[in-house]
Amino acid sequence: MAVLETPYLDLLAKIINEGDFKGDRTGTGTKSIFGAQMRFDLSKGFPLITTKRVPFGLIKSELLWFLRGDTNIRFLLEHNNHIWDEWAFKRYVESPDYHGPDMTDFGNRQLHDPEFKAVYQEQMAAFTEKVLQDANFAKKYGSLGDVYGAQWRHWQKREGGTIDQIQDVIDQIKSNPNSRRLIVSAWNPEDVPTSALPPCHTLFQFYVNNGKLSVQLYQRSGDMFLGIPFNIASYSLLLSLIARETGLEVGEFIHTIGDAHIYSNHFEQVKEQLSRKPFDSPKLWLNPDKKFITDFEMDDIKVLDYQHHATIKAPVAV
Numbered sequence: 001m002a003v004l005e006t007p008y009l010d011l012l013a014k015i016i017n018e019g020d021f022k023g024d025r026t027g028t029g030t031k032s033i034f035g036a037q038m039r040f041d042l043s044k045g046f047p048l049i050t051t052k053r054v055p056f057g058l059i060k061s062e063l064l065w066f067l068r069g070d071t072n073i074r075f076l077l078e079h080n081n082h083i084w085d086e087w088a089f090k091r092y093v094e095s096p097d098y099h100g101p102d103m104t105d106f107g108n109r110q111l112h113d114p115e116f117k118a119v120y121q122e123q124m125a126a127f128t129e130k131v132l133q134d135a136n137f138a139k140k141y142g143s144l145g146d147v148y149g150a151q152w153r154h155w156q157k158r159e160g161g162t163i164d165q166i167q168d169v170i171d172q173i174k175s176n177p178n179s180r181r182l183i184v185s186a187w188n189p190e191d192v193p194t195s196a197l198p199p200c201h202t203l204f205q206f207y208v209n210n211g212k213l214s215v216q217l218y219q220r221s222g223d224m225f226l227g228i229p230f231n232i233a234s235y236s237l238l239l240s241l242i243a244r245e246t247g248l249e250v251g252e253f254i255h256t257i258g259d260a261h262i263y264s265n266h267f268e269q270v271k272e273q274l275s276r277k278p279f280d281s282p283k284l285w286l287n288p289d290k291k292f293i294t295d296f297e298m299d300d301i302k303v304l305d306y307q308h309h310a311t312i313k314a315p316v317a318v
Helices: 006-018 056-067 073-078 085-093 106-112 114-133 135-142 148-153 165-175 228-246 264-274
Strands: 020-022 030-041 183-185 201-209 212-223 249-263 283-286 301-304
Touching: 006 030, 006 228, 006 249, 006 264, 030 228, 030 264, 056 073, 056 148, 056 228, 073 085, 073 114, 073 135, 085 114, 085 135, 114 135, 148 165, 165 183, 165 201, 165 228, 201 228, 212 228, 228 249, 228 283, 249 264
Parallel strands: 212 249
Antiparallel strands: 020 030, 030 249, 183 201, 201 212, 283 301
């Protein structure tokens, strides 16, 4: 067993100690560095962060959602996954169909106004319940636009039709493993203005060597405390699933980040996390009877021996 999260903890400490203060789209403010890289050897374990609890169920349901080509939060809500709710809700409250209490700047107002937070939670609960119960409402307001699933599985071609980038890259790994074009892109400039959240993890490239499959992700923007632990686990799981389908062993997950930042309202939480001693990383279990990524369901994917410290809560900047 090994501690795989050391590169992540080292980068957190570097940003806290050496990062530059920057403004940002959300108005929260960050400490940031530009151009960072972490490497994780998946042959030694699965890099699910142990210095705080990271809910793996959310990670695998989100990845399966991406791999289905889905962009509507209804599937996530059916699996009790609420990590995309805020962006769908934001689009709804900015629409002419919303007639409830003022939700302007709801992300930051929750931090300072307990009464508003209660109203927000009530409105959000009503919104997600309506997405679950009303198919027409879900179609209109549960959709996030052409986010990851759309770009991965049905990229729109200029002349009509779509490209399934995931299937294409799997086929290429099998037929031409030495290719330097084993690339999937989520960044489609035409779709950025209409997406609820333009892709943060924008491009990933596979590499085959000595019977092992590795992947490098380029992420334009990384919320180091809340988002990056999910991204590390998600792409390590994606690599493991594609290695299974292509008959290869797992190699490295290499995580390259453009703007690697810690939000100002996460500083204390990061300091708490850095004070904790990490445990050995868990192991990933994939159902041995499943081979193709399209066959996997939630129960076919588990982490074993996941020992972790307590959850550390922090607000999402929207």
